[in-house]
Each structure stands twice: as C-alpha cells, then as structure tokens.
Amino acid sequence: MTVISSHKDAKALSFTVVAEFDAGVERVWQVWEDPRQLERWWGPPTWPATFDSHEFVSGGKASYFMTGPGGEKSRGWWRFTAIEAPHRLEFDDGFADENGDPIPTMGTSHAVVRLEAIDNRTRMTMVSTFDSAEALEKVLAMGMEEGMKQALGQIDAILAGSKVG
C-alpha cells in the first residue's frame, strides 16, 4: 500500500495523509518540483491538470487548470509559503477565474508537505486544512468523477504491470 495512514479531524476541518514510496527523498521531491511530473498526478484521469506556471520558490506562485470530461475548465492557483528542498513545502491552494486571478470568496486550503528518508524509502506526510465550504465542495465535485473511475484505474495499473505501491 502506498498510503499507510490517514487521519481526519472533522471538527478542525483538517486532513492528514502519510504515504511511503520506493524512492529516495530527492526523487520524490521532483514530483512536486517538476510541473510536467506534477500534472501527471495532481488531477485524476478524468480531470487532468495542466500547470501553465510553477514558480517553485518561497513566495512563488503556480497557476494551473483542470479539464473535465466535457471540456470544462476549472482554474486554480498555489502560493508557495515555504520551500525547503528536499524536505518540506507549504502552499496555499485556491480557485481562480478564467484569467487565472484568485477568487477570494471561494476560500482556500493550506497544505504542508514533509518528506523524510526511511532507509531507501521516502515517507511523505501531507496536512491539509480547509477554511471554507466552497473550496472543499469544488474539490469534492471533481473528485467524485474520480471515485467512480477508481476501480477501473486500479485494474488498468495491474494489467500494465506497473507498481501501485
């Protein structure tokens, strides 16, 4: 299993997930640092993500959109509040309008990601905290489509002989 534990705090609207990967910390850092790798996993297959900017430095911003099954686009932004390669990154995450400008009324979430070496593996701990109803609702609306495809995706991965963790 890739995800080894998760913890939900319904009262604090926070969510923690711990995952371990068969790769070194520097290699796992790249899936965040390199936008071409990031866009391969950030969005589900039904809502793939495209990052049109990715200033991976503290204070930098990223801009991306996710494209839905009917061609509809949902834009988002990140603002990196801490980048400490290769062990820690923090960013605010929110929704954007069609020009890529933040929509403040949509609310944001804040993510803290830590990577630590455990022998030859990497443990990734991610804590996400929400501050609004709309932010979570939109994230979930896009995730539901994904949920329905989950079983299919797993079968595909097994048939392709790739490692699923």
Place this chain on the structure above:
Amino acid sequence: MVVHELRGAELDRLFQAFADATRRDIVTRVTAGEYSVSRLAEHYAMSFAAVQKHVAALERASLVTKEKRGREQIVRAHHDGLQQARRLLDEYESIWRQRADRIADILAEG
C-alpha cells in the same frame, strides 16, 4: 452522492459552524455528554449570550440539538450532522489516496 445532497447553504452553515475554536470546543464537550448552556458558559471567557449565539450557530448547522428543560437549555451532540462532516473528509481522503498511487506509478518508471 454526498455533495449533491448537501446543497450550498447547508454546507456553508456546517463549515461556518466549525470555523470557530469555541464552537469546536462546544462540539467536543457535548459529544461526551449533555451540557446546559449555563454550564457551558462557565468554561469560556465570554457572556452567557455569546455562548448562546455559538450554540445557535451549531444548532443551525445540525451539529447539536437544544431542548428546554425547566429553566435550563440542554445541549446535545447531533450525530447525523457530525457524520456528514466526516463523510466529506472521507471523500477528500480518497482523492489523496489516488494521488499517492499515481505518484507511485511515476516513481516506478525510474
């Protein structure tokens, strides 16, 4: 599914209810057992009326119920409302499980 059942206004009330530390603390306390509003008020450095407002916000979000008993107002946890918040986070968890699986796929390519 859950998100379709929870229309905007209802979800707003839920999250606004949880956005405040005092309200979260009230929920924690009444989950363990019923409290009167006056007993709750003893725990916070604020007026009885202010605590009553927090309880009312939690009531609107269906997280607690309030019942008059003599001169007291008794506050209890509303478990269906709490479970609904939990279900939303469950859905979010599944998104991250799938992201982690996709990261593992990318790493497996070398």
